[in-house]
Amino acid sequence: PAVSVGNVGQLAMDLIISTLNMSKIGYFYTDCLVPMVGNNPYATAEGNSTELSINAEVYSLPSRKLVALQLRSIFIKYKSKPFCEKLLSWVKSSGCARVIVLSSSHSYQRNDLQLRSTPFRYLLTPSIQRSVQNKIKSLNWQEMEKSRCIPEIDDSEFCIRIPGGGITKTLYDESCSKEIQMAVLLKFVSEGDNIPDALGLVEYLNEWLQIIKPLSDDPTASTSRWKIPSSWRLLFGSGLPPALF
Amino acid sequence: MAATFFGEVVKAPCRAGTEDEEEEEEGRRETPEDREVRQQLARKREVRLLRRQTKTSLEVSLLEKYPCSKFIIAIGNNAVAFLSSFVMNSGVWEEVGCAKLWNEWCRTADTTHLSSTEAFCGFYHLKSNPSVFGSCPRKNMQITILTCRHVTDYKTLESTGSLPSPFLKALKTQNFKDPACCPLLEQPNIVHDLPAAVLSYCQVWKIPAILYLCYTDVMKLDLITVEAFKPILSTRSLKGLVKNIPQSTEILKKLMTTNEIQSNIYT
Numbered sequence: 001p002a003v004s005v006g007n008v009g010q011l012a013m014d015l016i017i018s019t020l021n022m023s024k025i026g027y028f029y030t031d032c033l034v035p036m037v038g039n040n041p042y043a044t045a046e047g048n049s050t051e052l053s054i055n056a057e058v059y060s061l062p063s064r065k066l067v068a069l070q071l072r073s074i075f076i077k078y079k080s081k082p083f084c085e086k087l088l089s090w091v092k093s094s095g096c097a098r099v100i101v102l103s104s105s106h107s108y109q110r111n112d113l114q115l116r117s118t119p120f121r122y123l124l125t126p127s128i129q130r131s132v133q134n135k136i137k138s139l140n141w142q143e144m145e146k147s148r149c150i151p152e153i154d155d156s157e158f159c160i161r162i163p164g165g166g167i168t169k170t171l172y173d174e175s176c177s178k179e180i181q182m183a184v185l186l187k188f189v190s191e192g193d194n195i196p197d198a199l200g201l202v203e204y205l206n207e208w209l210q211i212i213k214p215l216s217d218d219p220t221a222s223t224s225r226w227k228i229p230s231s232w233r234l235l236f237g238s239g240l241p242p243a244l245f
Numbered sequence: 246m247a248a249t250f251f252g253e254v255v256k257a258p259c260r261a262g263t264e265d266e267e268e269e270e271e272g273r274r275e276t277p278e279d280r281e282v283r284q285q286l287a288r289k290r291e292v293r294l295l296r297r298q299t300k301t302s303l304e305v306s307l308l309e310k311y312p313c314s315k316f317i318i319a320i321g322n323n324a325v326a327f328l329s330s331f332v333m334n335s336g337v338w339e340e341v342g343c344a345k346l347w348n349e350w351c352r353t354a355d356t357t358h359l360s361s362t363e364a365f366c367g368f369y370h371l372k373s374n375p376s377v378f379g380s381c382p383r384k385n386m387q388i389t390i391l392t393c394r395h396v397t398d399y400k401t402l403e404s405t406g407s408l409p410s411p412f413l414k415a416l417k418t419q420n421f422k423d424p425a426c427c428p429l430l431e432q433p434n435i436v437h438d439l440p441a442a443v444l445s446y447c448q449v450w451k452i453p454a455i456l457y458l459c460y461t462d463v464m465k466l467d468l469i470t471v472e473a474f475k476p477i478l479s480t481r482s483l484k485g486l487v488k489n490i491p492q493s494t495e496i497l498k499k500l501m502t503t504n505e506i507q508s509n510i511y512t
Contacts (some may be wrong), residue, residue, distance in 0.1 A: 027448045032428060037456075038435035050429055052418055054445040073437070074261065095448035166261060191259060205316045231433040234400040241404035
């Protein structure tokens with residue numbers, strides 16, 4: 001995921017890892033992220049609730065040839081670019097066929113056309129376009145539009161901007177230049193309760209990858225297909241003191 | 246951006262910390278000279294281990310000179326008070342060194358003299374039992390970390406005001422096989438900063454380590470908070486270390502009174 005507005009990419013990763021019951025295969029040990037530890041965020045019972053988790057971990061599902069990296073804290077100042085370099089060098093050396101980045105962007109930065117269309121966008125690096133362009137076209141997805149590089153200046157050039165996307169733009173640019181097959185999937189969101197946004201983003205990903213059974217015509221069925229991890233409890237704090245009422 | 250109820254549009258903070266990306270765009274606008282100055286400052290960051298008395302640097306790593314099998318780390322004033330009064334009061338402990346650090350956010354430029362109000366890190370080793378802060382580094386080493394957090398950081402279904410604070414919770418790495426003397430920290434609670442950094446390192450490099458976290462509503466030095474750490478004295482790793490508990494309690498009380506005088510707001 002990219003650590004981005006509403007933490008939507010990370011929440012979506014939690015849903016994928018939890019629903020598919022992916023196994024932890026290793027750590028991405030780095031000094032670029034703020035340290036953090038806690039007990040297994042995907043615990044389902046007493047027995048599996050006491051394994052320690054750290055801020056960057058790698059999970060896998062061999063049957064689907066899927067590897068997932070989860071990031072759980074924010075970047076230390078000036079360390080996001082070095083992290084991108086280390087991550088992409090690991091991706092290249094580990095021989096991953098394709099990389100998908102789940103991310104989000106500030107919804108208040110949308111232009112009029114974007115306000116009226118779907119909130120989901122995708123981006124493909126040139127090297128992945130050859131292999132997946134047809135599939136993406138068949139899904140009728142909307143590509144991320146270019147916007148003014150410097151919004152305040154009317155005659156500024158147009159380029160891809162992902163405000164609130166954290167390292168997404170850096171990862172995308174570096175992958176283009178390093179010829180890494182990368183796709184970015186993002187949603188325009190605002191900060192708040194971003195669980196529905198995360199569910200939306202995994203459904204968007206699922207249209208392409210078919211991680212779980214495709215959505216039937218009944219939209220209300222969507223939320224129950226993804227397993228909410230136990231660590232999502234108390235997202236907005238502890239219980240309230242009864243004396244408040 | 247967010248609109249407030251008063252009709253103004255303000256820049257809302259983003260919990261994913263993406264404001265930094267704007268600072269990094271500014272970074273792209275910084276001149277090569279600015280970047281060079283920033284990188285030079287970063288190079289000056291140092292963490293030095295010094296021999297306490299002579300203040301000369303330790304030439305070899307502390308663990309090579311004093312290899313140990315039990316390493317106890319206390320972070321924060323209550324944890325340190327517990328360690329000083331209960332653990333270090335038993336047996337003779339020798340100060341073997343201290344760590345001094347400097348980075349560009351430190352207020353003093355001088356790395357050799359530390360004022361009493363600044364963060365301090367000292368290393369002590371038990372003379373009578375060299376295996377505490379003594380045997381093969383990493384092979385049989387076990388690490389115990391003690392720290393405190395404010396009870397409002399603890400997430401639970403009930404209101405934190407109704408919790409019987411202070412209380413202890415533990416987090417241990419996969420290789421730490423002994424039982425903890427208190428319940429483990431339940432989801433969705435997490436720990437960050439230095440204790441998390443140490444525990445992460447231990448988890449990744451398969452070192453047995455345990456963190457004892459005391460949730461308290463008093464963050465300054467407090468008798469009840471320090472005494473909340475007492476159950477850990479019965480654990481296998483620390484059992485042999487503490488001899489005289491009543492004496493320790495006296496020492497702790499003395500520590501409190503000295504501290505109380507210092508914290509008089511009128512001085």
